[in-house]
Every structure is written in structure tokens, then in C-alpha cells.
Amino acid sequence: MERHFDQELKELNEDILKMGALAEEAIYKSVEALKNRDQGMAKSVIDNDALVDQLELAIDEKCIDFIARYQPMAKDLRFITTGMKINAELERIADIAVDIAQRTLELVDKPLLKPLVDIPKLTAVAQKMVKAAIDSFVRADIALARQVLSSEPEANELRNLIHQELVDDYMVKDSSSTPRAVQLLLIARFLERICDHTTNIAEDVIYMVQAEVVKHHPEKLKKEN
Amino acid sequence: MAKIATRKLNLWYGDFHALKDVNASFEPKKITAIIGPSGCGKSTLLRVFNRMNDLIEGVRTDGEVLIDGANILDPCADLVALRKKVGMVFQRPNPFPLSIYENIIFGERIHGAGITRDELDGIVEKSLKDVLLWDELKDRLQAPALSLSLEQKQRLCIARLIAVRPDVLLMDEPCSTLDPQATARIEELMRELKNNYTIIIVTHNMQQAARISDDAGFMLLGELIEFGKTDQLFTAPQDRRTEDYITGRYG
Numbered sequence: 001m002e003r004h005f006d007q008e009l010k011e012l013n014e015d016i017l018k019m020g021a022l023a024e025e026a027i028y029k030s031v032e033a034l035k036n037r038d039q040g041m042a043k044s045v046i047d048n049d050a051l052v053d054q055l056e057l058a059i060d061e062k063c064i065d066f067i068a069r070y071q072p073m074a075k076d077l078r079f080i081t082t083g084m085k086i087n088a089e090l091e092r093i094a095d096i097a098v099d100i101a102q103r104t105l106e107l108v109d110k111p112l113l114k115p116l117v118d119i120p121k122l123t124a125v126a127q128k129m130v131k132a133a134i135d136s137f138v139r140a141d142i143a144l145a146r147q148v149l150s151s152e153p154e155a156n157e158l159r160n161l162i163h164q165e166l167v168d169d170y171m172v173k174d175s176s177s178t179p180r181a182v183q184l185l186l187i188a189r190f191l192e193r194i195c196d197h198t199t200n201i202a203e204d205v206i207y208m209v210q211a212e213v214v215k216h217h218p219e220k221l222k223k224e225n
Numbered sequence: 226m227a228k229i230a231t232r233k234l235n236l237w238y239g240d241f242h243a244l245k246d247v248n249a250s251f252e253p254k255k256i257t258a259i260i261g262p263s264g265c266g267k268s269t270l271l272r273v274f275n276r277m278n279d280l281i282e283g284v285r286t287d288g289e290v291l292i293d294g295a296n297i298l299d300p301c302a303d304l305v306a307l308r309k310k311v312g313m314v315f316q317r318p319n320p321f322p323l324s325i326y327e328n329i330i331f332g333e334r335i336h337g338a339g340i341t342r343d344e345l346d347g348i349v350e351k352s353l354k355d356v357l358l359w360d361e362l363k364d365r366l367q368a369p370a371l372s373l374s375l376e377q378k379q380r381l382c383i384a385r386l387i388a389v390r391p392d393v394l395l396m397d398e399p400c401s402t403l404d405p406q407a408t409a410r411i412e413e414l415m416r417e418l419k420n421n422y423t424i425i426i427v428t429h430n431m432q433q434a435a436r437i438s439d440d441a442g443f444m445l446l447g448e449l450i451e452f453g454k455t456d457q458l459f460t461a462p463q464d465r466r467t468e469d470y471i472t473g474r475y476g
Contacts, residue, residue, distance in 0.1 A: 005473065071432050073459050073471040211461030 005070055009079065012066070013138060015059050016083055016090070020134035022052050023090045026097030027130060027194060031123040034104040034187065035116060042108070045101035052094040059087045075208075082208035086137055089197045089204075093130060096190045096197075103183045103190075113170060113180040119188060122158040125151060126194045133201040140209045148202035149221060155195035162188040226294065228253040228393065228423040229274060234288040236269060238281065243269045245447040246288075251440070253392075256415060256424045258438035258455065260431060262475065265444040267427045271395050274425065275311040276304055292393070309336055312386035316398040318378035320370035320385070325362055328370045328381055329353065332389035352384040356414060376407035380414065387422070394418065396426040400433065412437050431471055435459045443467040 026045050033042035063084045066072065072080055129151050136144035166185050170177040203215040214220045227250035236244035243266050251257050259267040269278065276297060278284045289296045297307055309332070320328050329349045333340055349366065353359040358380050362368075370381055379399060386394060396415075400408040415424060415437055428434050434441055435455060442452040443462070451458060451467040462468045469475045 003473075073431065073435070074462050074468045076472050077460060 005076075008062075008066060009076065012059070012062055012080075012083055015055065015062065016086060017134065017138055019052070019055050019059060019087060019090045020130070020137075022048070022055065023093040023097070024127065024130055024134070026052070026094045027100075027123070027127055030097040030100035030104060031120070031191075033101060034107070035120065037108045037112075039105060039108050042101040042104040046098050049094060049098045052091060056087055056091040060084060063087075078208045078211060082137070082204045085204050086201050089201050090134075093194050093197050096194050100187050100190050103187050107180060107183050110180055113177055113184065118158055118162045118165070119184065119191070122155060122162065122188060122191045125155050125158060126191045126198075129155070129195050129198040133198040133205070136202060136205045137208070140205070142206055142209050145202040145205040145209075146221070148198050152195060152199050155192050159188050159192040226253075227251055228292065229425075230289075230291045231270075231273075232289040232291070234270075234273065234290060235286065236266075236273065236278065237283075237285045239283040243447050244273070244286075247449045249442060249449055249452050251423060251425055253423050254419055254421070255439040256419050256426060256437055257440040257442065258434035259425065259427045259442050259444060260429070260434050260470075261444035262470065263429075266447040267444045268397055270444070270449075271313075271397055271425060271427050273298075274393065274395055275308050275313055276302070277313065279304070305336070309389050310391050311393040311395060312389070312391040313395040313397065314379070314382055314386065314399045316401050318375060318382045318402075320373070320378050320381050322369065322371055324367045325370050325373070325381060326366040328385050329388045331385060336389055348388050352388040355387055355418070356380040356384040357410075357417075358384060374407075376403055376410065379403065379407075379411060383414070383418075387418075391422065393423045393425070396424065398428055399426065401429070408433070431459075443470060445470070 026048065029041050030045045032038065033040075033045065063080050066080055070076075129148050132144050132148045132151075135141065136148060163185060166181045166188075170181045200215070206212060206214050212220065229251040231247050231249050234244055234247040235242070247266075247270060259270060261267050272278045273286065273290055274292070274297075278286070286298055288298070290298050292307075292311065296302070321331060323331070326349055329352050330345045333345060333348060350359060350363075353362060358377060361377070362373075370378065373381060379402075383394070400411050403411060412433065415426070418424060419439075426434070426438065438455045440453065441455040441458045443450045443458065443464075443466070445466055451462060451464045453463075457463075458467065459471060462471060466475070
């Protein structure tokens with residue numbers, strides 16, 4: 001017989017999955033808006049953020065209510081506390097998508113500075129990391145969480161490349177390009193921040209599954225790789 | 226050094242094997258909680274520590290229980306001295322049908338000899354102060370102990386124990402008959418008492434075990450399945466059976 005307790009845990013899992021889907025959609029749409037210079041799509045990302053905020057509050061409330069009523073222990077306690085933290089990370093990711101959409105709105109009515117090559121690459125890395133981080137939580141999959149952590153250098157490298165190109169090839173050579181280059185620099189920075197949030201999620205998942213704190217302990221990750 | 230240590234402790238009630246190869250160390254001036262489902266052997270283990278099981282017919286033990294390094298299962302062990310050193314608080318408070326004062330000095334009357342009235346008065350005052358009952362009861366020490374509230378009776382029983390200056394307090398479900406407020410106050414008292422005593426508590430209330438203990442053990446079918454730091458046991462138990470029990474999935 002399934003207990004009410006387990007049913008509520010399952011519902012919470014589904015809510016977090018839903019939060020993840022909203023965050024993924026926000027990233028996708030914000031970058032699509034940038035690529036296609038689509039003002040409407042950028043605005044829809046900004047408008048939809050209220051939904052994400054609403055769901056974040058609902059999940060938090062459920063978690064607090066669950067702790068108050070059931071006083072969960074062991075893996076249930078780790079699931080709830082991790083769920084709360086992941087909820088906050090996903091909300092931040094969606095907020096960053098809003099930041100990207102706002103930068104996009106600044107750019108759409110200006111001539112294209114350069115064809116976008118590395119930003120879509122960084123977006124693909126970020127999207128892959130977000131998806132893997134959410135999946136690792138839902139499936140309690142440590143291997144997938146570790147995969148997220150190992151993708152971080154790739155994201156950092158791409159961001160550095162974008163940074164270097166925009167500064168050296170555009171801002172230094174032609175100061176009139178600076179306002180547009182700064183917007184793109186910010187977008188690259190935002191995408192890299194999204195990747196950072198996914199690594200937080202992955203570290204939380206490792207704690208949830210095997211009760212080991214790897215956050216701020218890089219040596220633990222190296223040891224097991 | 227551990228205050229109490231068991232080495233391959235086994236106990237049988239007739240043919241029933243109630244404790245199986247229990248190895249554990251109980252640290253001095255700490256609270257250790259023993260949890261587990263009914264019939265798992267936790268109260269039996271507690272009663273081994275002052276040899277209360279000796280009162281049950283057909284009980285046989287094997288292995289060692291060292292208190293301060295001495296094996297109390299030794300047939301030559303001094304049981305009166307042991308029970309003075311290792312006192313016990315039960316589920317239902319059991320004051321004697323005597324006055325509050327007489328309850329507290331009852332042990333002194335057995336263990337002590339040639340003690341003066343002033344010394345007895347001092348013991349009563351100190352014991353009642355230690356359990357935070359002095360202010361409430363100092364003006365009615367001759368009142369019958371049975372007239373007290375349940376919580377006061379449980380505190381009085383603890384005062385009666387500490388009046389004989391034990392080292393170890395064994396507590397078998399000491400709060401199970403108390404309401405949440407009284408339970409919280411007894412738990413506060415336990416935290417105070419652990420500055421001076423080694424406390425071992427058996428409880429069905431997992432939240433209580435998590436709240437008050439430093440170390441905790443989980444027992445199942447006579448075996449000590451897991452024993453360690455309380456925060457570890459309740460957040461990251463190592464054994465699947467412990468995890469199932471504390472998350473309510475056992476059985």
C-alpha cells in the first residue's frame with residue numbers, strides 16, 4: 001500500500017520536474033529570441049517569470065509543510081532539503097533567462113554585430129547541463145550528476161573565448177561596437193552563470209543520493225573520478 | 226575510555242535469543258539513545274546494565290559488560306553497589322507511597338549509614354534542585370509523593386536516583402506518559418544532567434532520540450544493527466534496515 005507520505009514525495013518530485021521544465025523553456029526561448037531577433041519571444045520569457053516565481057513559492061511551502069507534518073529522516077530528509085535548494089537554483093536559472101531576454105531586447109533593433117557562433121555553442125552546453133542536472137535529481141543518478149560537474153570547464157572555456165573575441169576583435173578595434181559587444185558579453189556571462197547553478201544542483205544531488213558533501217571539496221570529486 | 230562497553234553480549238530468555246553479539250561503547254557524560262521496534266531487545270539491553278534481568282527466571286547471559294573497565298556480569302559483582310552506580314528511570318514514574326522527602330532519602334537509608342538529619346536535608350535539597358523541583362516543592366516536602374503530577378513524579382524519581390550519586394542513568398521510555406510540554410521539560414533536564422551523568426535512553430520516539438542524544442543505536446531482532454553519532458544515524462544511516470526503520474518503511 002502506498003503511503004500518503006510517499007504520494008506527497010512523488011508530487012514534490014513532479015513539481016520540481018515542472019520547475020526544471022519551465023527553467024529549460026526560459027533559457028531556450030531567451031536564446032532563440034536573440035538568434036532570431038524575436039522581440040515577442042523575449043517578452044514572453046520576461047512575462048512567464050511570474051509563473052516560475054509562483055511555482056517556486058508553492059514548492060517551498062510544500063517542503064516546509066512536509067517537514068512540519070512528517071519530520072522526515074535519512075534519505076527523505078535529504079530529499080526534501082535538496083529539493084528546496086534545487087528549487088531555488090532553478091528559480092535563479094529562470095531569472096538569468098530573463099536577464100538574457102532583457103539584453104536581447106536591447107539588441108533586436110540594432111544591426112547585428114557579428115554572426116553568433118560561440119554563444120549558441122555555450123547555450124547548447126548550458127541547456128545540456130540544465131537537463132542533465134534535473135534528470136540526475138529526478139532519477140537520483142550520481143553518474144549523471146558527475147557528468148554535469150565535469151562539463152563546467154567546457155562552459156568556462158567557451159565564455160573566455162567569447163570574451164576574448166568580443167574585446168579583442170570588436171571593442172578594441174571599433175569603439176562604436178562597444179554597446180552591442182557589452183550586451184553579448186553579458187549574455188555569455190549569464191549563460192556561464194546558468195552552468196554554475198547546474199553544478200550546484202549536481203553537488204546537491206550527490207549529497208541527496210549518497211549523503212556525501214562534495215560542495216567546496218573538489219578533492220572528493222577528483223578522488224572518485 | 227568508554228563508560229560502558231559490551232563485548233559479544235548475548236542474552237537468552239529460556240530458549241529465546243533476545244540479544245545477539247551486541248558490541249557497543251557508551252561514552253561518559255553523553256546521552257546515547259537506543260531505538261528499534263517493539264521486541265527488538267532495546268529494553269533488555271538497558272536492563273543488562275544494572276542486571277535487572279537477573280530478576281527474570283530463565284535468563285542467561287554470555288559475553289562481557291564492562292563498566293569503568295570491570296565486568297558486571299561477573300558472578301562475584303556487587304549488585305547493590307552496581308545498582309547504586311547505575312540507576313534506572315522507568316516508563317511510568319513509580320514513586321513509593323511515602324512523602325516526597327522520604328522518597329528522596331530512600332536510597333540513602335539503604336546505602337548510607339550514620340548519616341545525620343542535616344546531611345539528609347542537604348541531599349533532599351540538592352537532589353530536588355538538580356531536577357528543578359526545589360522551588361515548587363520545598364514547602365511541602367512531607368506531602369505524599371503520589372499527590373504530585375505525572376511530570377513531577379518522574380522528576381522526583383530522577384531526584385531519588387541522583388540522591389545516591391550514581392554515574393549512569395538508564396531511562397526506559399521516560400516521557401511516554403507525559404504530554405509534549407512535560408516531555409520538553411524532561412528533555413531539558415536530561416541535557417542538564419548529562420554534564421554529570423552518562424545517560425542511556427530507550428525510546429520509541431525517534432524525534433526525541435534525534436533531539437537529545439549524542440550517540441544512537443538501532444536494534445532489530447536482538448541485534449545492534451547500527452551504532453554511531455546521532456546526526457549521522459538520522460541523516461545518513463549506513464545500513465538499509467536502519468534507513469527503512471527511521472523513514473517509516475520498516476515492515
